Amino acid sequence: MNVADAAELAAQLDARGGHAVDSPEQAGLILINTCTVRQKAEDKALSFFGGLKALKHGRPRGAGPLIVAMGCVIPKRKAEIQRQFPFVDVLLDYSDPELVLAELARCFPPLAAMPALEAPPPAVNPELCRASFVTAIRGCNHRCSYCVVPSARGPQRDTPLGDIVAQAQALEAAGAADMTVLGQNILAYGRTSGPGAPGFCELMEALLARTGFRWLSFLTSLPADLTAEVCQRVLAQPRVAPLLHLPVQSGSAKVLGEMRRGYTVEHYRRVVELARQARPDLYLTTDLLVGFPTETERDFEETLALVRDVGFDDAFMFAYSPRPGTPASLELEDRLPRPEKLERLKQLIAVQRELGAVRNRRYLGQELEVIIEQRAPEQTTARTAFNKPVYLAACRQRVGGFTHVRINAVRTSSFYGEER
Numbered sequence: 001m002n003v004a005d006a007a008e009l010a011a012q013l014d015a016r017g018g019h020a021v022d023s024p025e026q027a028g029l030i031l032i033n034t035c036t037v038r039q040k041a042e043d044k045a046l047s048f049f050g051g052l053k054a055l056k057h058g059r060p061r062g063a064g065p066l067i068v069a070m071g072c073v074i075p076k077r078k079a080e081i082q083r084q085f086p087f088v089d090v091l092l093d094y095s096d097p098e099l100v101l102a103e104l105a106r107c108f109p110p111l112a113a114m115p116a117l118e119a120p121p122p123a124v125n126p127e128l129c130r131a132s133f134v135t136a137i138r139g140c141n142h143r144c145s146y147c148v149v150p151s152a153r154g155p156q157r158d159t160p161l162g163d164i165v166a167q168a169q170a171l172e173a174a175g176a177a178d179m180t181v182l183g184q185n186i187l188a189y190g191r192t193s194g195p196g197a198p199g200f201c202e203l204m205e206a207l208l209a210r211t212g213f214r215w216l217s218f219l220t221s222l223p224a225d226l227t228a229e230v231c232q233r234v235l236a237q238p239r240v241a242p243l244l245h246l247p248v249q250s251g252s253a254k255v256l257g258e259m260r261r262g263y264t265v266e267h268y269r270r271v272v273e274l275a276r277q278a279r280p281d282l283y284l285t286t287d288l289l290v291g292f293p294t295e296t297e298r299d300f301e302e303t304l305a306l307v308r309d310v311g312f313d314d315a316f317m318f319a320y321s322p323r324p325g326t327p328a329s330l331e332l333e334d335r336l337p338r339p340e341k342l343e344r345l346k347q348l349i350a351v352q353r354e355l356g357a358v359r360n361r362r363y364l365g366q367e368l369e370v371i372i373e374q375r376a377p378e379q380t381t382a383r384t385a386f387n388k389p390v391y392l393a394a395c396r397q398r399v400g401g402f403t404h405v406r407i408n409a410v411r412t413s414s415f416y417g418e419e420r
């Protein structure tokens with residue numbers, strides 16, 4: 001979501017005559033989009049602020065580049081940032097491109113002097129062959145007990161279907177090769193737009209009917225909202241990428257309940273089956289959170305068992321850290337020592353790595369369609385419809401074009417192949 005917001009802001013500034021530079025020293029405006037979803041992201045933002053101090057050193061207040069920090073770290077740590085980094089000129093509690101631009105028009109004179117645009121330009125990734133995003137939902141109405149998103153990004157707001165289609169068509173016209181439609185829980189699309197509003201299936205059907213992208217993807221899906229209808233009407237469509245990111249978080253019924261995820265382990269197993277029936281070539285990925293405050297050794301064993309049973313192609317795995325203000329941080333004592341959490345994480349990563357490697361071997365010898373992302377004399381980088389990098393020693397196809405490759409070797413995070 002932050003990548004999509006940053007791309008949209010960059011496109012908007014570009015269309016008004018700005019251009020990206022290579023280093024902060026060359027910039028007239030520095031925008032820092034912060035993220036609080038995990039402690040590490042938050043720490044990175046603060047350390048980046050520290051690195052900008054030299055740019056303002058010895059200059060009178062207001063001189064030098066305008067430094068604007070935005071996003072969800074700001075409301076949480078505003079006083080501390082103002083005290084520690086007084087050279088940051090503007091602090092914005094949000095990162096919605098529209099709101100940020102309105103504020104910039106007030107405080108950044110070069111932008112204020114530029115004429116308003118009739119229609120916003122598409123946020124096309126500068127490397128057109130890389131995935132482009134359209135944000136369909138901002139915020140989230142779910143209340144997972146560990147998650148900071150509902151307070152950091154606010155309640156769910158849907159982008160009107162017509163606007164999403166128009167943005168997708170503009171991306172396509174600008175040369176984007178494929179597209180991903182985004183929402184914290186994309187399956188909830190339309191739920192807050194009133195009775196009779198188009199939902200997720202209608203949104204994806206409209207995109208399929210009114211754009212010609214070879215691959216359409218969607219992110220992220222809350223398992224509670226995955227249904228047989230979604231599997232049939234969306235996932236089974238050949239132009240929808242065979243990729244499902246379905247974060248399970250835990251294999252323990254007790255922990256899932258305390259996380260307030262809204263589904264059971266049985267439901268999760270059932271919908272995975274439905275998805276695989278609808279799409280036999282499915283590449284299934286997940287998120288796993290270990291060391292939740294009440295997680296016992298037995299709960300953790302249940303997570304390992306689920307991982308072994310379901311067979312994920314890939315997983316994003318993290319150790320729990322309390323996010324201030326969330327129900328879990330307020331109501332549950334974080335008793336599990338950090339080294340214990342990290343030990344469980346290490347075990348989980350080892351199990352998933354091994355299983356993922358075995359699962360990925362099914363692609364050995366297969367022919368897959370890929371898009372060429374980058375060419376260099378010794379190696380070409382391509383990407384499959386399910387977002388796996390494929391390295392090729394030689395390639396005839398141009399960057400941005402599609403081609404077929406035979407997979408000769410598989411590694412944990414990438415494949416190696418040759419063009420057919």
Ligand code: SF4
Nearest residue numbers: 140142144147149184
């Ligand atoms: S569905 Fe849960 S984890 Fe995902 S953004 Fe919403 S509250 Fe957070």
